[in-house]
Structures are given as C-alpha cells and as structure tokens.
Amino acid sequence: MxxxxxxxxQTAFLSYKRINGKEKARFxxxxxxxxxxxxxxxxxxxxxxxxxxxxxIVSERSRxxxxxxxxxxxxxxxxxxxxxxxxxxxxxxxxxxxxIRKMLHPLGPVVxxxxxxxxxxxxxxxxxxxxxxxxxxxxxxxxxPAHPATSAMVAQAIDQAARHTGMPEGxxxxxxxxxxxxxxxxxxxxxxxVGFTGSLxxxxxxxxLAQQRPVPxxxxxxxxxxxxxxxxxxxxxxxPELPAxxxxxxxxxxxxQFCTCPGLVxxxxxxxxxxxxxxxxxxxxxxxxxxxLHSGIAENYYQRVHQTxxxxxxxxxxxANPRGNPLHGHPGVAMVAAADFLMTPSLQxxxxxxxxxxxxxxxxxxxxxxxxxxxGQLTCTLWGEEAEIQQYSGWLNLLMEKAGxxxxxxxxxxVEVCPSMQHGGPFPATxxxxxxxxxxxxxxxxxxxxAYQNFPDSLLPAELQxxxxxxxWRIKDGQWGKD
Amino acid sequence: MxxxxxxxxQTAFLSYKRINGKEKARFxxxxxxxxxxxxxxxxxxxxxxxxxxxxxIVSERSRxxxxxxxxxxxxxxxxxxxxxxxxxxxxxxxxxxxxIRKMLHPLGPVVxxxxxxxxxxxxxxxxxxxxxxxxxxxxxxxxxPAHPATSAMVAQAIDQAARHTGMPEGxxxxxxxxxxxxxxxxxxxxxxxVGFTGSLxxxxxxxxLAQQRPVPxxxxxxxxxxxxxxxxxxxxxxxPELPAxxxxxxxxxxxxQFCTCPGLVxxxxxxxxxxxxxxxxxxxxxxxxxxxLHSGIAENYYQRVHQTxxxxxxxxxxxANPRGNPLHGHPGVAMVAAADFLMTPSLQxxxxxxxxxxxxxxxxxxxxxxxxxxxGQLTCTLWGEEAEIQQYSGWLNLLMEKAGxxxxxxxxxxVEVCPSMQHGGPFPATxxxxxxxxxxxxxxxxxxxxAYQNFPDSLLPAELQxxxxxxxWRIKDGQWGKD
Numbered sequence: 001m002x003x004x005x006x007x008x009x010q011t012a013f014l015s016y017k018r019i020n021g022k023e024k025a026r027f028x029x030x031x032x033x034x035x036x037x038x039x040x041x042x043x044x045x046x047x048x049x050x051x052x053x054x055x056x057i058v059s060e061r062s063r064x065x066x067x068x069x070x071x072x073x074x075x076x077x078x079x080x081x082x083x084x085x086x087x088x089x090x091x092x093x094x095x096x097x098x099x100i101r102k103m104l105h106p107l108g109p110v111v112x113x114x115x116x117x118x119x120x121x122x123x124x125x126x127x128x129x130x131x132x133x134x135x136x137x138x139x140x141x142x143x144x145p146a147h148p149a150t151s152a153m154v155a156q157a158i159d160q161a162a163r164h165t166g167m168p169e170g171x172x173x174x175x176x177x178x179x180x181x182x183x184x185x186x187x188x189x190x191x192x193x194v195g196f197t198g199s200l201x202x203x204x205x206x207x208x209l210a211q212q213r214p215v216p217x218x219x220x221x222x223x224x225x226x227x228x229x230x231x232x233x234x235x236x237x238x239x240p241e242l243p244a245x246x247x248x249x250x251x252x253x254x255x256x257q258f259c260t261c262p263g264l265v266x267x268x269x270x271x272x273x274x275x276x277x278x279x280x281x282x283x284x285x286x287x288x289x290x291x292x293l294h295s296g297i298a299e300n301y302y303q304r305v306h307q308t309x310x311x312x313x314x315x316x317x318x319x320a321n322p323r324g325n326p327l328h329g330h331p332g333v334a335m336v337a338a339a340d341f342l343m344t345p346s347l348q349x350x351x352x353x354x355x356x357x358x359x360x361x362x363x364x365x366x367x368x369x370x371x372x373x374x375x376g377q378l379t380c381t382l383w384g385e386e387a388e389i390q391q392y393s394g395w396l397n398l399l400m401e402k403a404g405x406x407x408x409x410x411x412x413x414x415v416e417v418c419p420s421m422q423h424g425g426p427f428p429a430t431x432x433x434x435x436x437x438x439x440x441x442x443x444x445x446x447x448x449x450x451a452y453q454n455f456p457d458s459l460l461p462a463e464l465q466x467x468x469x470x471x472x473w474r475i476k477d478g479q480w481g482k483d
Numbered sequence: 484m485x486x487x488x489x490x491x492x493q494t495a496f497l498s499y500k501r502i503n504g505k506e507k508a509r510f511x512x513x514x515x516x517x518x519x520x521x522x523x524x525x526x527x528x529x530x531x532x533x534x535x536x537x538x539x540i541v542s543e544r545s546r547x548x549x550x551x552x553x554x555x556x557x558x559x560x561x562x563x564x565x566x567x568x569x570x571x572x573x574x575x576x577x578x579x580x581x582x583i584r585k586m587l588h589p590l591g592p593v594v595x596x597x598x599x600x601x602x603x604x605x606x607x608x609x610x611x612x613x614x615x616x617x618x619x620x621x622x623x624x625x626x627x628p629a630h631p632a633t634s635a636m637v638a639q640a641i642d643q644a645a646r647h648t649g650m651p652e653g654x655x656x657x658x659x660x661x662x663x664x665x666x667x668x669x670x671x672x673x674x675x676x677v678g679f680t681g682s683l684x685x686x687x688x689x690x691x692l693a694q695q696r697p698v699p700x701x702x703x704x705x706x707x708x709x710x711x712x713x714x715x716x717x718x719x720x721x722x723p724e725l726p727a728x729x730x731x732x733x734x735x736x737x738x739x740q741f742c743t744c745p746g747l748v749x750x751x752x753x754x755x756x757x758x759x760x761x762x763x764x765x766x767x768x769x770x771x772x773x774x775x776l777h778s779g780i781a782e783n784y785y786q787r788v789h790q791t792x793x794x795x796x797x798x799x800x801x802x803a804n805p806r807g808n809p810l811h812g813h814p815g816v817a818m819v820a821a822a823d824f825l826m827t828p829s830l831q832x833x834x835x836x837x838x839x840x841x842x843x844x845x846x847x848x849x850x851x852x853x854x855x856x857x858x859g860q861l862t863c864t865l866w867g868e869e870a871e872i873q874q875y876s877g878w879l880n881l882l883m884e885k886a887g888x889x890x891x892x893x894x895x896x897x898v899e900v901c902p903s904m905q906h907g908g909p910f911p912a913t914x915x916x917x918x919x920x921x922x923x924x925x926x927x928x929x930x931x932x933x934a935y936q937n938f939p940d941s942l943l944p945a946e947l948q949x950x951x952x953x954x955x956w957r958i959k960d961g962q963w964g965k966d
Contacts, residue, residue, distance in 0.1 A: 014880060059577075079963065082924075084903040094542075098893055100903040105883060107916070211694040215859075215910045218917065376698075386939045396942065397497060400588060405934040408942070410581055419958050420567040420583040422934035427698045433590070433931040434701065441565075441932070448916040449924070451888040451905035456869045459879065459891070473963050475902050480562065480956050480963075 002181065005173050006190040009109035009138040012170035017106050017136045020462065021470070023165070024134060025072035030161035031125055031133075032065035032072075035154060042153055046119050049147040051291035051327070056254060057120075064120040067127055067417050067438075071134035074440045080104070082449070083463045083474040098454045101464040104447040106136030107218075108192030111185045113206070115197035116146040116293055117257045122437075123147070124154040124174065127417075128195030128220075131442040133172070137192070140173045142182045146294050151176070186210050186219075193446050196221040197259070197437065200350070200428050207431045220445045221431045222424065224350045225378035226263040227412045228402075230371065230395065232384030235409070236272025241279045243383045243409075247356075248283030250411035255292050255329040256354030260379055260412040263351055266338070266359035268367055277358060281318050281333055284356075289323060289330040292353065298327050301353035305332050308351060313340040320355060329353055338366045342373055364392070371395060376426025376433065377403040379412035402426065404433060485664065488656050489673040492592035492621040495653030500589050500619045503945065504953070506648070507617060508559035513644035514608055514616075515548035515555075518637060525636055529602050532630040534774035534810070539737060540603075547603040550610055550900050550921075554617035557923045563587070565932070566946045566957040581937045584947040587930040589619030590701075591675030594668045596689070598680035599629040599776055600740045605920075606630070607637040607657065610900075611678030611703075614925040616655070620675070623656045625665045629777050634659070669693050669702075676929050679704035680742070680920065683833070683911050690914045703928045704914045705907065707833045708861035709746040710895045711885075713854065713878065715867030718892070719755025724762045726866045726892075730839075731766030733894035738775050738812040739837030743862055743895040746834060749821070749842040751850055760841060764801050764816060767839075772806060772813040775836065781810050784836035788815050791834060796823040803838060812836050821849045825856055847875070854878060859909025859916065860886040862895035885909065887916060 035042070046057045074080050081103040089097035110132040114123030121127065124141050132139045143151035155174030162171050175181060186194055186209050194210055196203050196219065203221030210219045229247060236243075250262050265280075267273045292298040302322060309316040313336060320332025331354035338361040341347050347357060361367040374380075380403040382389060382396070389396060389408065399406055404425030415423055415438055423438035424430045430437070435445045452460055462470050471482055518525070529540045557563050564586040572580035593615040597606030604610065607624050615622045626634030638657030645654050658664060669677055669692050677693055679686045679702065686704030693702045712730060719726075733745050748763075750756045775781040785805060792799040796819060803815025814837035821844040824830050830840060844850040857863075863886040865872060865879070872879060872891065882889055887908035898906055898921050906921035907913045913920070918928045935943055945953050954965055 017883075018880070084924075086899070086901040086903045095897060097899055097901075100899060100901065102903040102905050108884070207699070208694070211691070211699075216690070216694075216914065218915065386941060389942055393942075397501070400500075400933055401591070404932065405936060406938070407936040408938050410937045414578060416569070416580055416583060418569040418580075418583065419961060420569045420585040420934055422585050422932040424932075426931075431699065432701065434927075436932060441567075444917075448909075449887065449905040449907075449919060450883055451903055453888060453890040454893045455889070455891050458869060459872055459876075478902060 002184040002188055005140055005175060006109060006188045008170035009140055009173060010190045012138040012168040013108050015168045016138055016171050019136070021075040021078045024136065025076035027161060027165045027167050028068045028072035028130060028134060030165050031158050032068040034157035034161045035061065035065055035125060038153055038157055045149045045153060046147065049150050050119050050293050060118060060120045063417065064125055068125065068130050070417060070440060071130045071443065074443065075134045077472070078463060078470045079473040080440065080443060081463050081472070083472060085464060085474060085476045087477055100451055100453045101455070101460060102449050102451040103461065103463050105450045107446050107448055108137060109190055110137040110139050110193045110195060110446055111191050112139055112141045113182060113196040113198060114141060114144040114151065116144055116297065119147040119150045120154065122197045124151045125158055127437055127442055132195065132446045135443045135446040137446045138171045140175060140185060142185060143174055143176045148176060182206070183209055187213060189215065191217060193217055194219040195445065198223065200224040203431065218445065219431055220435050220437065222259060222437045223428055223430060225259055225425065225429045226348065226350050227260055227377055227379045227381065228264040228266065228374055229262050229381040229383065230367070231265065231267035231273065231276060232382065232388050233268060233270060233272060234385045234388045235383045236267060236270060236276050240272050240276035244276050244279030245283050246411050248280055250413045251356050252284060252287040252331050252354045253413055255290055256331065257293055257297065257352065258413050260415060261354070262381065262412055263356050264359065265356055266361060266367060266370055268361045268363060273360070284331045284333055285318060287331050289328040291327050292329040295327050297352065298322070298329060301329060301351065301355070304351040305355050308347060308357065309334045311344050311347060313337065331355065333358065335360060338362065338370050341370060348375060368395065368398070371398050371402070374402050376429045378423065378425045378429045379403050379405045379407060381407040381410065381412055383409055404429065404436070485667040485671055488623055488658060489592060489671045491653035492623055492656060493673045495621040495651040496591050498651045499621055499654050502619070504558040504561045507619065508555035510644060510648045510650050511551045511555035511613060511617060513648050514641050515551040517640035517644045518544065518548055518608060521636055521640055528632050528636060529630065532633050533602050533776050543601060543603045546900065547608055551608065551613050553900060553923060554613045554926065557926065558617045560955070561946060561953045562956040563923065563926060564946050564955070566955060568947060568957060568959045570960055583934055583936045584938070584943065585932050585934040586944065586946050588933045590929050590931055591620060592673055593620040593622050593676045593678060593929055594674050595622055595624045596665060596679040596681060597624060597627040597634065599627055599780065602630040602633045603637065605680045607634045608641055610920055610925055615678065615929045618926050618929040620929050621654045623658060623668060625668060626657055626659045631659060665689070666692060670696060672698065674700060676700055677702040678928065681706065683707040686914065701928065702914055703918050703920065705742060705920045706911055706913060708742055708908065708912045709831065709833050710743055710860060710862045710864065711747040711749065711857055712745050712864040712866065713850070714748065714750035714756065714759060715865065715871050716751060716753060716755060717868045717871045718866045719750060719753060719759050723755050723759035727759050727762030728766050729894050731763055733896045734839050735767060735770040735814050735837045736896055738773055739814065740776055740780065740835065741896050743898060744837070745864065745895050746839050747842065748839055749844060749850065749853055751844045751846060756843070767814045767816055768801055770814050772808070772811040774810050775812040778810050780835065781805070781812060784812060784834065784838070787834040788838050791830060791838070791840065792817045794827055794830060796820065814838065816841065818843060821845065821853050824853060831858060851878065851881070854881050854885070857885050859912045861906065861908045861912045862886050862888045862890060864890040864893065864895055866892055887912065887919070
C-alpha cells in the first residue's frame with residue numbers, strides 16, 4: 001500500500017512541481033474554502049473527537065484557513081524562491097564567467113504527521129501540509145489516530161479542492177494506520193522529507209529512521225519544550241501580580257495542551273517572588289478543571305505530574321487532581337530549589353498539560369546556572385524592566401542559545417502566523433533549529449536551490465526570465481531589485 | 484584535548500557572536516591579506532605537498548582570498564540576516580498582535596574538515612571556514628593530513644588576522660590528528676555544526692556520528708558526484724568535435740581531481756556519437772600524464788579504474804596507465820552499453836581522477852532510463868540545441884531531480900563563486916541538498932533564526948532597530964524594503 005501511495009505521489013510531483021504560483025494559490029485558497037464549506041458539521045466532529053470548546057475550534061479553523069491563504073499569497077507573489085542571477089562576463093580573464101541563475105524548487109513527496117493537540121492547524125491541512133503544497137511538494141498525511149473522523153473530513157476537503165482546481169491526482173493523499181504505516185512512509189525511497197509535530201519519543205524515532213535510510217532525508221520534527229520563564233527582581237518588586245496572572249492564563253489556556261505552554265518559572269528568592277507565587281497559585285487555582293483532548297493524554301499528564309511532584313525535594317504547591325473525571329485536566333504547580341532542580345534531569349522534561357514547576361534560585365549566580373543547564377526550547381520568556389535586562393544582558397545572550405523565540409514581558413502561547421515568527425528551536429525542541437514550522441518561512445523546509453548555467457531563456461522558469469515577468473524580488477549581479 | 488578546544492571555542496562564541504558585521508568583515512579581509520602576505524613561500528609549500536602547478540595554486544589562492552572578501556562584503560552589507568519585522572497591532576480583536584522581529588544568528592562552534600584536492604579553497608581557510616566565521620561561528624579546523632604544512636601556515640595566517648583585528652581568542656583553532664580526533668570533535672557536545680569536503684565513506688561516517696549524538700547536529704558533507712553529461716542527437720550531428728574537446732579538457736584539467744569532474748557521458752547510438760567518441764578519445768589522449776595530489780589518491784585512482792574497466796561488458800577505450808611513475812595520473816576512458824550500465828550499480832560510483840565512462844543507449848527511451856537511475860549529483864550537463872531540449876523537456880524535468888546545478892552546452896568544472904551558484908545536490912552528492920558549499924548562501928548552513936517578541940528597541944540588535952541604521956533589506960509587515 002505504501003509503495004502505491006508514494007509512486008502516485010511521485011507521479012504527481014513530476015507535474016505538480018511545474019505548476020505556477022498562481023495556480024498553486026488557487027488550490028490553497030480552495031482548500032481554505034472547502035474547509036469553511038464543511039460548516040458546523042466539522043465543528044461538531046472535532047468537538048466530539050477532541051473535547052475542545054467550540055470557540056477554540058472556530059479560532060483554530062480560522063488559523064488554518066488563514067495559513068492556507070497566507071501560503072497562497074506567498075507563492076502568488078513569488079519572491080520566496082530566492083531568485084539570483086549572475087549575468088555572463090564573456091570578456092573576463094583568464095576565463096569568461098557563464099550566465100548562472102538560481103531559484104528554490106520543491107524537494108518531492110513530503111510525509112506529514114499531524115498533532116493530537118491541533119486537529120486542524122497542525123494536522124491534515126496544517127502548517128506542514130500547507131507549506132509543502134505551497135512549495136510544490138505532493139503531501140501524504142498520516143492521519144492522527146486521536147481524531148480520525150476530523151482528519152478524514154479535512155482530507156476530503158483537500159481532495160475536493162484539488163479536483164476543482166485541476167491539480168494532478170496524488171497531489172494529496174491521506175492514510176490512516178498505526179506506527180508501522182508511519183515508519184514505512186518515512187522509509188520509502190520516494191519520500192523526500194518529513195514534517196512531524198508530537199512527542200519527543202515519536203519525533204526522535206522517525207528522525208532516526210530517516211537518517212538511517214540508504215538515502216537520508218530531512219525531518220523537521222517539533223517535539224518538546226518547557227518554555228522557561230525568568231522573573232527578574234524589579235518586575236517582582238513593582239507588580240508581581242501582573243506576570244502571575246498572565247502566566248497563569250498562559251499555563252491553563254486550552255488545558256495547557258500547547259507546545260508553547262510555560263511549564264517552568266524561575267526567579268531569585270525574595271519577598272517579591274513569594275508574592276508572585278501567591279498570586280500565581282490563586283490565579284491557577286481559579287481555573288476550573290476541564291476535559292483534555294483524550295483519555296490517553298490525561299492519563300499521561302497525571303502520571304508525569306506524579307513523577308515530578310514525587311521527585312526528591314519537590315514541594316507540591318497545587319496538586320493536580322482529576323476529581324473523579326479521569327478525562328478532566330486540573331492545573332498543578334510545584335516548587336523546587338535550584339540546587340535540587342540542577343541535580344534532577346527529569347525535572348527538565350516536558351509535562352504535557354497545565355503543570356508548572358517553580359524553581360527558586362538563591363542568587364543571580366544560581367539563576368545563571370539554571371539557565372545554562374536548560375536544553376533547547378521553542379521559547380524563553382523574560383519578565384523584567386528594560387534597565388535591569390540591559391544590566392544583565394549576559395542572560396539574554398545565554399537565552400539566545402536556548403530557544404528559537406525570546407519574549408519580554410509577555411507569554412509564549414499564542415503563536416502568531418507571520419513572517420517574523422520562529423517556531424522552532426535547538427534540540428529537543430525540534431530536530432533542526434534552522435527552520436520554522438510556522439509562518440511563510442516554513443516553506444524553506446521543503447525546497448532546495450537549483451542553479452541553471454548557460455541556459456537559453458526559453459528553457460528557464462518564469463522566475464528567472466530576463467525581464468522578470470512575475471515582478472519578483474531577485475538578486476541580480478549582487479543587487480536586490482525587481483529589474 | 485578536544486574538550487579544551489571546544490570549551491575555548493564556546494567561550495569565544497559568546498563574544499564573537501555579538502561582533503558586528505563591519506568588524507567581522509575586517510577580520511575576513513585580514514585573513515585574505517595574511518594569506519597573500521605568505522607570498523611565494525606558501526606556493527612552494529603547497530607545490531611540495533600537493534604537486535599542483537604554480538599557476539593552479541596561484542589561481543586557487545585568489546579564489547580563497549576572493550571568498551574571504553566576498554563574505555566580508557556580505558556581512559558588512561548585512562542584508563543576509565533575513566530580517567523580518569511585524570509591528571504590533573494593539574487593537575486587533577480578539578487578541579492584540581505583539582511586536583515580533585526575527586533575524587539569523589550563528590549556531591555556535593563549527594568543525595571543518597578540509598579537502599585533499601583544494602589545499603586552500605576547501606581547506607583551512609576554505610569556503611566552510613570563511614562562511615562559518617562570517618556567520619559568527621568560531622571554527623575548529625581539522626587539518627588535512629595530505630598537506631599538513633600548508634594547513635599550519637594558513638592557520639597561522641588566520642591566527643594573525645584574528646589577533647590584528649582584536650577577535651576573541653579561540654575564534655579559530657587548528658588541530659592535526661587522525662580519524663579519532665575528527666570523530667571526537669564531531670561528537671563533542673559543544674560542537675554545533677560540521678562542514679566536510681571529501682569522500683563518501685568519510686562524509687557519511689561523520690554524518691552518521693553526528694545524527695547519533697544525544698543532541699544531533701547538522702552536517703553539510705560534500706562527498707561524491709560523477710557529473711553526468713547527456714549528449715543529444717542534433718548536437719552530435721552538427722559538431723561533435725565541440726563537446727568532445729570541451730569535455731576532454733574538463734575531464735583532464737587538474738588531473739580530474741575535482742568534485743565536478745564529468746565522469747559519465749551518455750548518448751544514443753549514432754554516427755554522430757561515434758564521431759564524438761573519436762574526437763573525445765583523441766583529445767583525452769593528447770593530455771600528458773601528470774602528478775596527482777599524492778600517491779594514495781593515485782593508487783586509489785588506478786584501483787577504481789581497474790575495477791570499472793574489468794566489470795562485465797565494459798570496453799576499455801583508452802587505458803589509464805601510470806607508465807612507470809606511480810604518482811602520475813593518466814586519463815582513461817571506457818565504454819559500456821546502457822543495459823549493462825543499468826545492471827551494474829558500481830559503475831555509478833565516483834572514480835576520483837581523470838576517468839570517464841561513456842554509456843551507449845539504444846534509443847531515447849533507454850537514455851531516459853539511464854537518467855532515471857542516476858543517484859544524486861552536484862551537476863548534470865546537457866549538450867544539445869535549444870529546440871531539441873525544448874522538445875524533450877521531460878529530460879530537463881528529470882535532471883532537475885538529480886542535481887543541484889544544470890548546465891547546457893558547457894562543462895561542470897569551474898565552479899563560480901557567486902550568489903547564483905548552487906554547489907550541493909541530492910545524496911550522495913551532499914548530505915543536505917537544501918544548502919550550498921559555494922557562494923554567499925553557504926553562510927545559511929551555520930545560522931538559525933531567532934524571533935524577538937515584545938522587545939524594547941534598546942535590547943534589539945542593530946539589524947532590527949526601527950530606523951534600520953544599517954540600511955539593510957528587510958521584510959516589514961510583509962513588504963520588502965529598506966524602511
């Protein structure tokens with residue numbers, strides 16, 4: 001089965017890769033339209049399968065149709081291909097320089113593994129699928145087993161969009177099945193890249209498999225992040241309630257089931273920090289328990305919380321307790337001294353859900369130590385006043401090495417879909433910090449440059465034609481412009 | 484030892500990464516100056532260690548100083564950081580959009596393995612070193628054992644340049660030693676990326692090691708390519724002598740010791756192809772034997788030629804024969820029918836040196852089959868007339884999937900160092916076809932984006948300041964410009 005799927009994807013690739021940006025844009029917009037056309041039926045199915053609230057689903061739907069349309073605009077405009085043109089220098093000595101032009105081209109069939117926590121935005125028509133299709137890569141989605149009906153409905157919408165806009169058969173395929181099918185998709189010789197959002201164990205296993213192929217392929221896996229928050233003294237002195245409320249809301253929104261959930265908070269022991277903790281616990285405590293995505297995630301949450309709060313010298317400040325409904329998530333907060341945190345590596349592992357660990361440092365030196373020992377993250381957040389952050393700019397310098405996105409006096413949840421977004425970070429946050437899963441630059445994961453030397457104009461893509469018929473930004477003889 | 488080296492590199496990194504583009508440019512230009520200051524002494528040492536001709540060494544030196552100055556100009560100008568800025572939308576509903584800005588930052592310490600065949604341009608101060616230093620990454624070079632004195636001299640020049648321009652100690656380090664040292668450098672937790680130019684076996688082993696680390700790191704290894712050339716019927720009918728002479732010169736220049744050496748030539752059986760072969764053999768035969776880089780390379784060359792010409796049904800058209808001097812390379816040409824070529828995978832493996840295999844196809848269909856079966860390449864070349872290539876555009880479509888650079892009516896050797904160059908291709912040509920080893924874009928291998936959310940201006944790098952003090956190209960609110 002997997003071979004038939006990839007053969008079909010490869011056949012589609014050889015024609016889809018030549019389809020121009022305007023047509024790909026029509027396809028991507030049609031996907032957005034078809035998802036909207038599914039109407040309240042889709043909302044109901046998702047609510048049944050994921051227990052997410054209607055408002056959350058509606059907002060995730062507009063995020064999903066939003067990124068489909070964003071990639072449509074990107075490929076319609078066309079400058080994303082990074083066109084470069086060095087004109088010939090026939091009189092150069094000792095040897096003439098030939099005419100060379102270059103642009104980005106799609107890699108080939110991409111296999112996408114959707115996430116449990118975003119049944120729309122990081123799933124069947126999620127950011128990986130949309131960016132790969134925008135790049136010119138056929139996509140094979142392995143539907144997430146936690147929301148099979150949702151995945152099938154969205155897959156039908158994409159199929160419909162492909163048919164209506166005359167895309168080649170096989171440009172999108174949807175597969176259900178277990179781990180074996182997923183592994184076979186990654187291992188197939190015609191697969192050219194993989195997009196994954198999920199657990200560290202799952203992502204790392206697929207990454208390893210892809211690197212051990214006779215022909216290794218790129219895997220962008222977004223896996224694990226505890227999104228540390230550092231509270232500086234002045235911000236705690238002046239108004240500890242402000243970060244406390246903001247971080248409590250960020251921790252508990254969507255029952256903490258976000259890859260950017262702030263699961264680690266740290267500061268130097270002080271009256272301000274005590275006040276912060278009071279406010280924080282009060283704010284977290286006020287959040288009513290609510291359903292998690294599915295029972296497996298809830299079970300795993302309570303198990304991981306249990307492991308954490310029963311670790312040596314961890315104080316359970318706000319016990320997470322399902323209170324009779326095993327599907328319900330209940331926020332939890334624990335506390336540990338920095339010295340103990342540093343000695344217990346397991347405390348640095350992600351607890352997926354609304355749980356935060358507060359790390360108490362004795363002084364700035366110890367805070368620096370904790371920061372230094374952090375593994376790679378999607379985000380790091382700093383609460384403090386401008387002058388203080390400037391004074392201790394060494395922290396910022398260190399934090400840069402830990403994360404893909406740095407936030408000051410804000411919260412990591414709420415990932416904007418925009419050109420400046422970096423949703424990716426050093427391992428284990430992702431498998432390759434050089435790429436992002438969100439925003440237009442996500443397309444770069446699935447493309448490679450091809451240079452054309454001494455080509456007659458008639459054989460070049462429109463993007464590289466002399467008179468720039470698409471009006472895109474290019475670098476010609478070293479200069480940016482639209483000439 | 485390796486630990487001390489990487490600790491030093493990491494310490495250097497924390498200050499070097501903050502050094503601005505103008506200062507890095509001074510450093511890179513000083514490297515070029517110091518290499519030139521080594522004068523005739525360097526030329527002599529290289530000639531002794533590599534047996535390359537003086538003219539070749541002089542031209543490789545200017546290529547090397549040229550790329551140092553090219554990267555200097557790139558980082559001085561500054562637009563390479565891909566700055567993006569999305570301004571805040573405080574009134575957006577339901578949630579305001581925060582201010583987010585993004586740019587590329589260096590990965591950290593980079594380990595570079597130089598190549599035997601380019602003692603300057605792909606070695607100690609080669610393209611990997613220059614691009615990593617330009618990015619802001621400290622570099623540890625493992626000197627190539629085939630030219631230790633050259634490597635040490637260039638390393639001293641770089642050290643001198645670093646001192647003269649006030650760079651942090653440890654920004655560049657040079658290590659000699661065997662495979663174990665190389666492996667330890669790649670395995671060290673502070674190493675953040677690897678650049679390699681060399682054999683498939685060596686590159687793949689380092690790639691595997693890097694992917695099996697607890698924290699995998701990117702390896703860009705440029706390894707193996709036979710650079711296929713496809714001769715179309717019309718070009719053979721009209722003037723078979725033209726491609727014959729050009730390809731013979733390309734095959735034998737520098738005794739074929741280039742990664743872009745055209746080692747595979749193919750066409751459809753015809754009178755024109757016979758004429759081409761006559762001209763080709765005559766031109767190749769007229770090249771006098773000459774010294775190869777070192778005896779190990781010469782030995783390996785004759786061994787690989789022997790393996791190839793003794794394979795089933797291969798005809799040895801022009802035997803390669805050292806003629807008494809085991810260091811001397813002698814060009815060789817063999818011929819095989821496409822059907823036999825397709826059945827013998829070893830014939831698709833690189834023979835490093837001036838050896839070419841001519842594949843005779845019975846018809847266009849068989850030619851298509853041979854192209855389809857090719858592994859990844861740095862380059863593919865097509866000789867033919869415009870109308871004919873257009874008519875059989877399916878070939879071009881197929882060739883795109885095989886290589887990083889396509890050439891029409893030209894030769895693959897002579898890799899221009901310019902923005903449009905793509906020196907990289909699908910595995911096994913390189914380990915990641917999404918990057919290039921040559922040209923300004925080579926810097927992208929060693930950087931990753933960092934996003935800054937809600938940062939006060941005073942804490943942002945100059946590249947992201949509101950009034951664009953560096954005057955670089957940026958994408959602000961989705962629009963390209965220098966605002």
